[in-house]
Amino acid sequence: MEKRSYSLRYTGNGGDFFKIWFVNAFIQVITLGLYYPWAKVANLKYLYSQTEWEGSPFQFLGTGRELFIGFIKAILLVGALYGAFFYLAFLQMPIYAFLVFLTGFALLIPLALHGTFKYRMSRTSWRGIRAGYRGDRGELFKLFITGFFLTIVTLGIYGAWFVNDLRTYIIGNLRLGNSTFQFKGKGTDFFLVNFLGYLLTLVSLGIYFFWWQKDLFEFFVNNLKMKYGDQELSFKSKATGGGFFNLIFINLLLIIFTLGLATPWVVTRTMEFVTSNIEPTGDVDFDALIQTEGSYTDATGEDMADIFDLDIAF
Amino acid sequence: MKYPARYFDGKSARPQQVQVEVTRQGLNIHLEDDQQVVFWEQESIREVMANSSSVNRIHHRDGALLEVEDPDFLKTIRITFPEQAGQSIADRLSAMKWQTMVSIVVIVGVAVFLLAWTVIPWMGEQAAGYVPQSYEEDLGESIYEAMLPGMEVDSQRTELLEQMVSRADFKSGYPLRFVVVKDEQKNAFALPGGRIVVYSGILEVMNDHAELMGLLSHEVSHVNHRHSLRAIFRQLSTYLFVSLIFNDLSAVSSIVVDQAQQLQSLSYSRELEKEADLEGLELMIHNRFDPMGMPDLFKNMLEKEDEFTGSIPEFLSTHPVSTERIDYLKKEIKRSNYQVADHAELDEAWEKLKSLP
Known part of the structure; x- marks a missing residue:
């Protein structure tokens, strides 16, 4: 098949999203946060349904009930960790308390990561075909613990390789039906992008920050591949530093001057920016995708990631 | 089709x-x-x-x-x-007209606001009644220990004060402990569980032992009726409710710490102050002290306030005294049948206390 480009669009608008977002945030407030899982589902459903690939939108299949059960489990897990910490602190053993807390965190984060991807992917579908994450919990664990350790030992320098390894592993295990994904970015490149970005941002008194973001976006997007048999789909970033400046600066102003009420417009601008700055080309025949992934309804990981405020970007 | x-x-x-x-x-x-x-x-x-x-x-x-x-x-x-x-309720709300949406939000918002400022604090105050006394004493003790480094205890005056209060019966189930602190501030406060701290500055305003006993009876009544715990629970329950609403539980722990530190300047509600006044008055009568000591002290304080504008006695900022308060105390004294005994030892101790450099 001939190489061609594909369409990726965000069709939502701020006003529609605001109504959904606001009503759900409001119910969440008057139920003292108990409505949070349902609010999250409502927001995700809207965002997914407005993101179109080849003219067909994605669908979020998750339910408030699943997220609520996961939320309770996650609270119990995190609560047990905090409980152990305070108990040891109470027994005047601050060093043990600290160690237990740190180890607990180091163990719970990969668990949250694994759970998030497993749940979120299985609850994502396109034209009725489910996505999936086939990573192995043990392997992610090993990857995480080694990387975590090396990052501490090297005073953070290894962090770039650590995060890149995690990303490569996770993306390498993502699927949409019987198609697979691949991330080809190198840890060294990721390090250099961040190192130079950081230095130049300092030197330029912050101005380079937007170009740093552009470089990062390029690194993520350009190294992403989708494979279907011997067919391949690549992505190319069209984003510019000026574009990032426009996105981030205006978003910041919107949030500050509306005390957060403009969040739906900020999300809309961001989604539009991301989708319109990714150029997919390749020869994958999407009509030929076949359902291969099962359902996975345990949302504990996803909720745990929310509790930890882990920012998991897709 | x-x-x-x-x-x-x-x-x-x-x-x-x-x-x-x-x-x-x-x-x-x-x-x-x-x-x-x-x-x-x-x-x-x-x-x-x-x-x-x-x-x-x-x-x-x-x-x-x-x-x-x-x-x-x-x-x-x-x-x-x-x-x-x-459609779910949320779907239906989202599909509503702006005007309907806004009015629902305003109505429910006002209801939640009223709840947060009336029912919730009341519930918090009720909860304070269920705290065991031993916990209250522990709490007061740890607050006192945290405050100690910042205070200079006047041991001579404290001894004299302890001597004086040993002659009084404050009808308290709490282990009352009194301490005088060297400080210019005209203030005194009670911690939960029975610690009462008197600043040396407030002693200078007083003319006789009855005024001192008026102050102590008032503070002891705060202790006996768990006023500080009730006030803390009142404020805490509102904070807790508000942070629950905004999903910001981490703020709560810092508020608890904040509150503990601000106990010195904790202000009670009008009703709690009145309760402490009237109960304190009863203690004065019970001990055959001159009940006029209490309104006299407040009057002195008010006069001090007039005297040096700009430097209001600190006691007044946490215990707002008004002429109304002095009036109802006087009225109450007039109504009650009381006897004043001669307290020669108290007078003697009071003179010693005053004459200390």
Whole structure:
């Protein structure tokens, strides 16, 4: 098949999203946060349904009930960790308390990561075909613990390789039906992008920050591949530093001057920016995708990631 | 009636052109290429994503998907399968007009606000009654220990004060402990569990032992009736409620710490102050002290306030004294039948206390 480009669009608008977002945030407030899982589902459903690939939108299949059960489990897990910490602190053993807390965190984060991807992917579908994450919990664990350790030992320098390894592993295990994904970015490149970005941002008194973001976006997007048999789909970033400046600066102003009420417009601008700055080309025949992934309804990981405020970007 | 639609069978992503027919039992999907009919029973419909301006999507629980553009189709299935095609409360609210939405939000918002400032603090105050006394004493003790480094205890005056109060019966179930602190501030406060701290500055305002006993009776009444715990619980419950609403539980712990530090300047509500005044007055009468000591002290304080404008006695900022307060105390004293005994030892101790450098 001939190489061609594909369409990726965000069709939502701020006003529609605001109504959904606001009503759900409001119910969440008057139920003292108990409505949070349902609010999250409502927001995700809207965002997914407005993101179109080849003219067909994605669908979020998750339910408030699943997220609520996961939320309770996650609270119990995190609560047990905090409980152990305070108990040891109470027994005047601050060093043990600290160690237990740190180890607990180091163990719970990969668990949250694994759970998030497993749940979120299985609850994502396109034209009725489910996505999936086939990573192995043990392997992610090993990857995480080694990387975590090396990052501490090297005073953070290894962090770039650590995060890149995690990303490569996770993306390498993502699927949409019987198609697979691949991330080809190198840890060294990721390090250099961040190192130079950081230095130049300092030197330029912050101005380079937007170009740093552009470089990062390029690194993520350009190294992403989708494979279907011997067919391949690549992505190319069209984003510019000026574009990032426009996105981030205006978003910041919107949030500050509306005390957060403009969040739906900020999300809309961001989604539009991301989708319109990714150029997919390749020869994958999407009509030929076949359902291969099962359902996975345990949302504990996803909720745990929310509790930890882990920012998991897709 | 048949509606043209695009159909994805949930096995592959290949679209098929179909005709959909709505029946009471479910949907009949007529595939075009081979004369087959797929049947979706009503219960198997997972979700209806309505979009009146473009494509409506109907999702089967096994993953299959129908895309229908005809807006009539949506109306038909909403009538035929109200359960599956219905909307949640949130959906309905989101679909409302702006004006309705805003008025609902305002009404509920006001209700929640009223709840936060009336019912919740009341509940907090009730909860304070269930705290065991031993815990209250521990709490007071740890607050006192935290405050100690910042205070210079006047041991001579403290000894004299302890001597004086040993002659009084404050009818308290708490282990009362009094301490005088060297400080210019004209202030005194009670910690939960029985610690009462008197600043040396306030002693200078007093003329006789009765005024001192008036102050102590008032503070002891705060202790006896758990006023500080009630005030803390009142404020805490509101904070807790508000942070729950805004999903910011981490703020609560810092508030607890904050409160503990601000106990010195904790102000009680009007009712609690009045209760401490009246109960304190009763203690004065019970001990045959001159009950006029209490209103006299307050009057001295008020005069001090007039004397040096700009430097209000600190006691007044946490125990707002008004002429009204002095009036009701005087009225109460007039109404009650009391006797004042001669307290020679107290006078002696008081003179010693005053004469100390």
